[in-house]
Amino acid sequence: MTSIFRFAAVALALIASSAHAQITVKDAWVRATVPQQKATGAFMQLQSAKDTRLVSASSPVSPNVEVHEMSMQDNTMKMRQVPAVDLPAAKTVELKPGGYHVMLLNLPGPIKEGETVPLTLTFESKAGERETVEVQAQVRPLNSGSAPAEHGGHGSKAGYAH
């Protein structure tokens, strides 16, 4: 019995991993926190060969991971949990400061610069098929702008130009 289950699990994993190849995640990073700071954001670039949507995320470093959208209305910053982020086929969708992000909440400990944070992203196709992608997000300093680290020099306009 157990071996049948194991076989089934391995087979499923193989199917899932072949599906993963359709979704790429680039430049995943998390903003470092200071001690006692309970929340931070994760940012990345997502692309999928087929239409899909990011529906949830999880991480061993946080008991509560949510997908959020930041918006500015009349100079007021609002953050809201969103049910999903659409990924139209072959289009890069950026989770970045000033837009969508993955929120890590109720953190039991600080997220330290230089470490990596494992994230599991769950995507759902229009047909309702789910697949997950594992990502190792780099922890960047608290004072990072939105530009990728390699471009993030001083005077980096990219950090604020939305």
Place this chain on the structure above:
Amino acid sequence: MTLENTEMATMKNRPSRRTLLTMGGLALIGLSGCQRKMVFNGIDVSGSEQGRDFELKDPEGKTRTLADFKGKAVMVFFGFTQCPDVCPTALVRAAEVKQLLGKDGDRLQVLFVTVDPERDTPEVLKAYTAAFDPSFIGLYGDLQRTAETAKEFKVHYEKVSTGSSYTMDHTALTFVYDPSGKLRLVLRHQQSAQEFAQDLRKLLL
């Protein structure tokens, strides 16, 4: 139509010498007006009934008011440390503005007022602002003082529950004082460090 008539019509439409002189005069007045009245990237709120003062605590528990920063330009931003996005971006920009000001950077004080004093303990505030620049000061009050301060600045904030926690909607504007302690400008979040620095240079002249 004869050629003569056309000539006449053109003459009529040509501005008279007096008009030209008046226009020139107006342009001159306009120019000198520009020199006297400074043009800013931010919204000029000089003389408006807001942000006249505050009385909040710094992480060491010391009470701070505007008078403490006399002689410096002051930038005040309201936010909370659990904010993944707007607040760090605003503080990164503030640090960049300070750098852009060069030597005058020492004459700029950046204040971060928390709208979430329940979670933003003095320890978190201190470590948080120091991560951007050691000279930045985080300020807090109790719930009532926070509400009063926000009202004085016409800042809106609101606790909004999210799945497992709560977040704070808040006004994402930067308030700028001149070195005499008068509120002069409000800068928007979409504006760049360069735009901020240009305005501050004028206030620090």
